[in-house]
Amino acid sequence: MSTDVSSGAETKAPPPLHLGEAPTVGLKHPSRWIAVLVVFVLAAMAVHSAITNPNFRWDLVGDYFWAAPIMDGLRVTLTLTVICMAIGLVLGTALALMRLSPNPVLRSAAFGYVWLLRGVPLLVQLIVWYNLSALYPRLSLGIPFGPEFVSFESNHVITAYTAAILGLGLNQAAYMAEIIRAGLQSVDEGQLEAASALGMGRLRTMMTVVLPQAMRVILPPTGNETITMLKQTSLVSVVAVADLLYSTQLIYAKNFQTIPLLIMACIWYLIIISLLSVGQYYLERHFKRGSSRQQHKSLWQHLRRTAALRRDTSALGTEGSTPR
Amino acid sequence: MVSFSKVRKYFGDNEVLKSITFDVAPREVLCIIGPSGSGKSTLLRCINQLERIDGGRIDVDGAMVGYTEHSGRLHEMHPRQISRQRTDIGMVFQNFNLFPHMTALQNVCVSPVKVRRERKAEVRERAEQLLRRVGLGDRMNHYPRQLSGGQQQRVAIARALAMKPQLMLFDEPTSALDPELVGEVLDVMKDLAAEGMTMVVVTHEIGFAREVADTVAFMDGGVVVESGPPAQVIGDPQHQRTRDFLSKVL
Numbered sequence: 015m016s017t018d019v020s021s022g023a024e025t026k027a028p029p030p031l032h033l034g035e036a037p038t039v040g041l042k043h044p045s046r047w048i049a050v051l052v053v054f055v056l057a058a059m060a061v062h063s064a065i066t067n068p069n070f071r072w073d074l075v076g077d078y079f080w081a082a083p084i085m086d087g088l089r090v091t092l093t094l095t096v097i098c099m100a101i102g103l104v105l106g107t108a109l110a111l112m113r114l115s116p117n118p119v120l121r122s123a124a125f126g127y128v129w130l131l132r133g134v135p136l137l138v139q140l141i142v143w144y145n146l147s148a149l150y151p152r153l154s155l156g157i158p159f160g161p162e163f164v165s166f167e168s169n170h171v172i173t174a175y176t177a178a179i180l181g182l183g184l185n186q187a188a189y190m191a192e193i194i195r196a197g198l199q200s201v202d203e204g205q206l207e208a209a210s211a212l213g214m215g216r217l218r219t220m221m222t223v224v225l226p227q228a229m230r231v232i233l234p235p236t237g238n239e240t241i242t243m244l245k246q247t248s249l250v251s252v253v254a255v256a257d258l259l260y261s262t263q264l265i266y267a268k269n270f271q272t273i274p275l276l277i278m279a280c281i282w283y284l285i286i287i288s289l290l291s292v293g294q295y296y297l298e299r300h301f302k303r304g305s306s307r308q309q310h311k312s313l314w315q316h317l318r319r320t321a322a323l324r325r326d327t328s329a330l331g332t333e334g335s336t337p338r
Numbered sequence: 339m340v341s342f343s344k345v346r347k348y349f350g351d352n353e354v355l356k357s358i359t360f361d362v363a364p365r366e367v368l369c370i371i372g373p374s375g376s377g378k379s380t381l382l383r384c385i386n387q388l389e390r391i392d393g394g395r396i397d398v399d400g401a402m403v404g405y406t407e408h409s410g411r412l413h414e415m416h417p418r419q420i421s422r423q424r425t426d427i428g429m430v431f432q433n434f435n436l437f438p439h440m441t442a443l444q445n446v447c448v449s450p451v452k453v454r455r456e457r458k459a460e461v462r463e464r465a466e467q468l469l470r471r472v473g474l475g476d477r478m479n480h481y482p483r484q485l486s487g488g489q490q491q492r493v494a495i496a497r498a499l500a501m502k503p504q505l506m507l508f509d510e511p512t513s514a515l516d517p518e519l520v521g522e523v524l525d526v527m528k529d530l531a532a533e534g535m536t537m538v539v540v541t542h543e544i545g546f547a548r549e550v551a552d553t554v555a556f557m558d559g560g561v562v563v564e565s566g567p568p569a570q571v572i573g574d575p576q577h578q579r580t581r582d583f584l585s586k587v588l
């Protein structure tokens with residue numbers, strides 16, 4: 015400091031600049047711009063070829079989009095997804111509680127269930143349920159090893175549709191059991207003690223203390239499972255249930271317009287999955303409450319805040335702002 | 339109010355409580371001190387049945403804890419009865435154990451509403467009063483993670499008080515706190531003692547024990563080595579082990 019004699023001594027030093035008061039020059043990121051350009055060009059090429067290539071037959075995609083068989087198939091796909099996920103959730107919760115129970119018989123039973131239904135390929139399970147009548151021609155309700163009250167022909171009860179529901183739902187329960195168990199175990203033991211000390215019983219503790227906290231761990235993989243299930247329902251075509259994909263296949267088997275019809279089906283799948291994702295986002299946000307020091311903002315509030323910040327800084331004369 | 343008679347507790351082969359006998363009168367404050375691993379927490383947790391005892395008996399408010407007597411036999415209680423016994427005993431934990439997905443106010447309200455089935459509006463009013471009393475009138479709608487340790491522990495005390503307990507148990511309520519936050523929690527506990535609450539407090543705060551306790555019990559190796567008024571046990575300990583312990587913590 016003291017070695018520099020020529021300057022500084024007589025000229026008064028300007029006051030130090032402060033961020034937010036003085037104009038700021040952002041760092042330039044040329045490589046980012048190049049990457050953005052490459053991505054845009056590739057995307058434009060893809061879109062251009064999809065639009066201009068007549069083989070895509072977008073007119074057919076539009077024609078069949080609302081066709082009656084497609085709507086029926088869509089309805090089947092959606093109901094199957096909802097029913098099978100519901101079975102999976104309820105039965106999966108029961109299985110998870112059994113896995114965590116102090117009773118070793120219940121624990122092993124749940125373990126065995128998960129082991130078997132996760133281990134056997136789903137396709138095989140569907141076929142077995144569909145052909146149950148070959149194994150058990152009659153089903154009956156009654157006292158175990160005792161008298162029967164009612165009995166049915168298996169073929170009447172196990173239609174293709176019920177076979178699909180049983181196969182998908184019972185299989186899903188095995189996966190949900192593991193997800194829910196992991197969620198329940200993620201909750202600190204101190205929480206259980208605090209609930210007990212307040213006089214809560216087991217069920218009350220589960221409902222008000224454990225599950226709401228476990229949801230944070232349970233929800234993301236459950237969202238995945240729901241999306242998988244939505245697409246997995248297309249397996250039921252092996253037992254001749256006309257879901258969205260199978261209905262589509264039936265059409266292109268006749269008119270040979272395979273690609274346009276498959277594109278149409280995919281658009282439907284993507285639409286539903288987008289809606290599911292939005293639902294998942296809000297559910298996750300609900301169960302995240304209290305999980306961080308910040309108050310949570312909705313996506314919309316977040317965007318508005320960022321925009322407001324941008325305006326503030328640009329009003330202060332920020333130059334060369336870059337995409338972040 | 340609380341009476342221990344020849345209470346034994348094992349963890350496997352490890353005898354953690356060795357025939358413990360003592361009484362806590364109504365409105366009395368008992369402070370338990372002693373080295374780590376001496377069985378203080380275990381003793382406290384036996385009172386509200388977070389641990390089961392293997393011998394002897396514990397009575398709270400004249401009723402045996404965990405068992406009913408019938409024609410010369412002791413019958414294990416149904417979990418529902420155990421829960422009911424616990425509702426009269428408030429417990430405050432070392433690491434607060436607040437419910438993180440509920441605000442301070444919800445933490446205080448949840449148990450009277452869900453367990454006692456009291457009217458929501460009444461409970462809410464009482465809860466707000468309690469939170470103001472522990473100095474958190476302006477933090478009611480904060481989640482536990484948005485509160486400091488001292489504030490969280492005060493919410494936990496309010497939560498326990500919301501059940502209108504006859505007896506309060508504290509397990510090292512200040513040992514997870516930064517030194518400057520200890521005072522605010524101890525002040526709340528002092529007020530509580532002054533109002534006549536029966537309290538059993540496991541603590542390393544010898545100053546608090548000296549000031550607030552009616553009785554101090556020194557535990558070591560699963561036995562109560564000595565107990566009596568603080569002036570005696572802390573001021574003029576009779577046993578070498580007590581003297582050794584106090585010389586380390588004072």
Ligand SMILES: Nc1ncnc2c1ncn2[C@@H]1O[C@H](COP(=O)(O)OP(=O)(O)OP(=O)(O)O)[C@@H](O)[C@H]1O
Binds near residue numbers: 349374375378380
């Ligand atoms: N769940 C448990 N299983 C097995 N042993 C245990 C269990 N809980 C406590 N113990 C043992 O019992 C003894 C007494 O433990 P306790 O927690 O009551 O001690 P403490 O006096 O509260 O100690 P600290 O001051 O460290 O909290 C210790 O030897 C401990 O290892």
Ligand SMILES: [Mg+2]
Binds near residue numbers: 378379380509510
């Ligand atoms: Mg302890």
